[in-house]
Amino acid sequence: MVQMVSDQDSGGINLDLSKFSLRRGMDDMEVEEEEEVPKHLNTINSSGGFLVVSTDKLSVQYTSVNLHGHDVGVVQANCPAPVKRLVYYFEIFVKNAGAKGQIAIGFTNEHFKMRRQPGWEANSYGYHGDDGLLYRGQGKGETFGPTFTSGDTIGGGINYASQEFFFTKNGKLVGTVYKDVKGPLFPTIAVHSQNEEVNVNFGQQSFVFDVEAFVLEERMRQQMTIEKISLPRNISHWIIRSYFLHYGYQDTLNSFDLASRSTLPPIPVVQENGINERGNTYALRHRKILRQLIRSGELDSVFGKLRDWYPQIVQNESSTICFLLHCQKFIELVRVGNLEDAVTYARAELARFFGITSLASLLQDCIALLAYEEPMKSPVGHLLHMSQREVVADAVNAMVLSTNPNMKDSQSYLQSYLERLLRQLATSCLERRSLHGDQGETFQLNRVLQSRNGGKR
Template sequence: MTSTYHSAFPALYSTGFMQQKQRQQTEVLETLDLRLPTFWNVKDKSKNIQVGSNGLDLSYIGPGKQETHAALARSNFPMRPQCGVFYFEMRVISKGDDGYIGIGFCAATNKLERLPGWDPDSWGYHGDDGHSFAGSGTGKNYGPCFSTGDVIGCGVNFADSSAFYTKNGKFLGYAFTKMNLSKDIFPAIGLRTPGEQVTANFGHEPFVFDIDQYIRDQRMQWIDEITAKEKTTKPVMDQLILSYLFHHGYTGTGKALMQNTGHISGQQLSLSPTDNSKTNGQKDMEERQLIRSAIIHGNIDEAIRLIHLYFPGVLQEEGRGKELQLWLKCGKFVEMMRDYCNMSRKIQDETPLPPPPSPPTNGRRLSYAAIAASLSPSSSSELPKEMTEVDYRSTVNVWGKRPMETHETVDTSS
């Protein structure tokens, strides 16, 4: 016996169908690349930098005599926004001659002969002066200088597009905010003078900075911001109630609210957010009330006249003015139709009904034409006799018998 599901959905039991679904899922996973930085990319570095055998150490091997001799190395994979917060650290093995060491991140298109932060889509923190650089050769005061033995951390918070640094496990604050992170960004370290040597930690060893606690703090901060409820102050509520009363035409109640609020709290409510004059505000309120009252009572012509008087040019404005004019004309049409219906109903109620037709006295039925003529109030002339007479020979009375003709005689012999 064949299963109902097997007969209705044979593709679900096909091996080829299941293999196809598995291939589609695999393609989706392959498209969404979530591999994180683990080493320095030996194919994406300056010729003046040497990558150690462990893939984490960097050493400067260039001349280091001018800025064009700067060298940069990028990681093998970019930071992933899905992480929320990405963090890595760098330990300075030797500051070299001048300690022109920079740590930060940049896009894949940035030049390899520039320190982090000198070009657009590049951000960095330099150890020789403690300045932070964001797409410019001019830095800003940010943190302390760092040298041999210091551990410098760099973190990117994708939740709010900010970046921070740490020194020897101490949080230095946010160096960059509101960054444009639309492109893939890679961890980057720059060196410039001979003898400079650093090593990176992408998470294969414990960090000096407590990044787990930082993430917990950020999570709690976001939860507090989401669940926080702003307290609505009393003046805001009073102003909201006042606007509601005036909008619906309760001017008397609105005036009483204004007086009581000013008497109790000492704070005067305003009729309009842009109107500082109490007299002008009340005058405007009364004018609007007159227009509203005219519309409610169906006097559209009066409402249009008042609008032209108090607010000239409003109905001629493009957009809302023309739309308001159309609505007023539609309202006038509705009022005209209502008046017409009421008048027609009144005339119909006052017109007396015609008397019902009197029954025939000669025993003969009235024709339909005679009945219609008697019911019509406009008919004053009598119909011709041939239209009112009925041929009794061709009709049957209500008892199912033909009437006797007038010339018939009754046989009384029997």
């Protein structure tokens, strides 16, 4: 008969496994579904009677003779511009300016009337070649840039950070304009007089405009804004120090303190900045020993230490923390190839957790290790990596912190100050994106670290 697992671990504390996989699984958390990007022109949604699209769908020609303003040859890209990025950009090459050079480049929404120049209708913007004017949602243009004609390369882009459209000519920035349209926008080109012909480049070839330098400049502008913000002296040092304290990295903490002893003020300065180290020093030596034992795979010793030091943590054998520890013991038996003992152990200790929905995924993955001749190379081989030991060590560390009778914040045992700061940063970035119609870059820690180190992503 299967016993139901309690949601309570000790002292009324709820242990949520996802809290621990987030810290160690930051890379997985940052993986996003790849956005579709424009690759060619949409021959279905176009004013087909006035233009001819090439077979590769990357060039258009105006073949008619326009009789009035509605005889525009307009064509959108096959999909909207992607939005989960800092900048989107595309270019056109004017192969032939035709009779009047009435060529336009811009952005339009999905409801745009396909017999109008981009910028002439609401929710559209267009830079026009015959007069160099910018049109934004109405038939009257405004002074913007130079005209363009045969042989010119014109670009259109969206800077999601500044919420601006920008346009280029022959590799140079022409100008920018505020983007007050929130919904999906399609890269759009238009031709409007006989023999006008345009080739479009959605990134299949190198751009004439150095868009990478443009992105780098925007990032540097953002960084300069950040660096102007005043912070308490040495606050980053104390935030990092609190991380070592929180997770019981006592040896690393000692080395860190030794290296910074001659350059930083005494510890009391952290109190002024809202960092309370007293709580995180609780049971530091015990937490260090427990982490070392888990990292070494010595689960029997872990159980023994917990029973001696913190019996309340393991008194409920159906608790989530006991489940994690028993799973890790099973994993360690598989690691050394002791499959017979692993099966016996699973029957004795893991059977009680079968049927518990919240634990089913990890439990199934653990048992699945028995199905493979080479478990390390299997789809569940990640359980044999050091990162899984760290997940268990984090959970045990949190449970020990939760026994601190002087703990004021019932959630402080779960995360360090550094992690709470990162979560606040991620939340702020999400809020900013929501204000811009969920457009712009999402927060990715690895990208931020790489940019600080001069890397590219």
